[in-house]
Amino acid sequence: MGSQPDRTAHDPVQGAVVVKPPRRGQQGNPQHQADEETVAGLVARKAAARLLAAVVDARTPLDGLTDNEHGHPQYKVLDGRDRALVRAILVTALRHRMTIAGLLARRLEKPLPPNATALSHILHVAAAQILFLDVPDSAAVDLAVTHAKSDPRAARFSGLVNGVLRSLARAKEAELAPALAATSEAPRWFSERLIAAYGAEKAGAILAAHRHEAPVDFTVKTDPALWAERLNGIVLPTGTVRVEKLAANVVDLPGFADGAWWVQDAAASLPARLFGDIRGQRVADLCAAPGGKTAQLILAGARVTAVDTSKNRLARLAQNLERLGLSAELAQTDLLDYRPTEPFDAVLLDAPCSSTGTVRRHPDVPWSKTMADVEKLAALQRKLLDRAVGLVRPGGRIVFSNCSLDPIEGEELYRAFLAETPGVIDDPILPGEFADLDAFLTPSGTLRTTPADMALASPAISGLDGFFAARMRRVA
Known part of the structure; x- marks a missing residue:
């Protein structure tokens, strides 16, 4: 169920929009609030503000909130078009949160009260539409004012909402570009960690890359050039097929039903390659879902056991493998409790992490x-890595990876693990061993990618997720 259409006006984005100021004495009237729910687009904007609050105030991951089956109730009641709008608003409001905050602050005589979080989210939702989305300014402003009037926490600020947003709409052509140039789109803790890890220049390049929506990457079974042509993309130096903008839903693209490819960021496809020749070997893919690396290992000729603690995620992995025409042994268990009957020849641990490499x-x-x-999460990864080593035979290889940009979860953790773990030695990735990966090798022989790497024709087609990967060998 989505927002109900109004029959008296038309909004090219969301259908009809009619904003009727409340009659005297109507504020807070339940019937009036019910009438407001029929204003097309209002339910979606209310859902966007509510979910923005869940992310920013309650630190709830956006993917869970916008899951079509298990997401937030205010999201699930929307129809497909409104769900797409809500997700676009949220992604935009979060991607440009600092710029939006700065431009709004210029229009306030004094900061909003600390307890005015609901008002803040209403403003951010509207500002994201005004500044970055193809929504008429008048619709964004009027819906925000109506939203404020219907919320007891923000009702007395409805005039402020109107004035601030109309001022923003008038000034956006002059102010947006300078504001973007002067702003870093990250909370302080995040930008400080990037600077500490990569220096100010590289950190700035990473943050700049985060402003661009990530392209879509495909790992193909065979013939990347053919699939780049069919999908209207390019072949990256690593062999991944990259498409800047999809022309259709993934499931409707050529090759999906045939299992010719799967969606997988270029960086995520690298760790599974670090084993070298694994034909005929028994390989465990730990924390395996959704299965992209599992598929790579199978195609490389390994006999793969995919291990994951989540029943639902493992079921999704099984569905993905079935579509691809591939098979693996599946094991649903907590890795810390996993006890296979015999050790593996190789183990891949792509560990749960902060996901700071996936901000795009x-x-x-x-x-x-x-x-x-x-x-x-770094402490958890260390426990999982200790366990992973115990699953491989003496002489076998272990590849450890994750999609974090923070050395605490990568380089620092790995150095400490090697220093404190007898019977395991570093197995550095050598220059030229995988020629297309040389650009991502560190002096110590580990692999590190960032969104600022792989500069191509335009920012929208460049970059890849932030990933760390290291290779070691068990010797006893």
Whole structure:
């Protein structure tokens, strides 16, 4: 169920929009509030503000909130078109949160009260539409005012909402570009960690890359050039097929039904390659869902056991493998409790992490995570890595990877693990061993990618997720 159409006016984005100021004495009237729900687009904007609050105030991941089956109730009641609008608003509001905040602050005589979070989210939802989305300014403003009037926490500020947003709409042509140039779109904790890890220049390049929506990458079974042509994309130096903008839903693209490819960021496709020749070997893919790396290992000739703690995620992995025409042994268990009957020849641990390398795809990450989360997840990764080593035979290889940009979850964790773990030695990736990966090798022989790497013809087609990967060998 989505917002109901009004029959008296037309909004090219969301259908009809009629904004009727409340009659005297109507404020807070339940019937009036019910009438407001029939204003086309209002339910979607209310849902966007509510979900923005869940991300920013409650640090709830956006993907969970906007899951079509298990998402937030205010999202699930929307129809497909309104769901797409809500997600576009949220992604935009989070991707440009600091710029939006700055431009709104210029229009306030004094900061909003600390308890005025509902008002803040209404303003951010409207500003995202005015500044970055193809929504008529008048619709964005009027819906925000109506929203404010219907919310007891924001009703007395409805005049402020109107004035601030109309001022923003008038000034956006002159002010937006300078504001973007002067702003870093990240909370302080996040930008400080990037600077500490990469220096100010590289950190700035990473943050600039985060402003661009990520392209869509495909790992193909065979013939990347053919699939680049069919999908209207390009072949990256790593062999991944990249498409800037999809012309249709993924399931409707050529090759989907035939299992010719799967969606997988270029960086995520690298760790599975680090084993070299694994034909005929028994390989465990730990924390395996959704299965992109599992598929790579199978195609490389390995006999793969895919391990994941989540029943639902493992079921999704099984569905993905079935579409691809591939098979693996599946094991649903907590990795810390996993006890296979015999050790594996090789083990891949793509560990749960803070996901700070995926901000282009998930702009909620800097706002839904904290430094405490990074440290907590690093501690978990260390436990999982200890267990992963115990699953491989002496002489076997272990590849450890994750999609975090923070060295606490990558380089620093790996150095500490090697220093403190007897029977395991570093197995550095050598220059030229995988020629297309040389650009991502560190002096110590690990692999590190960032969104600022792989500069191509335009920012929209450049970059890749932030990933760390290291290779080691068990010797006892």
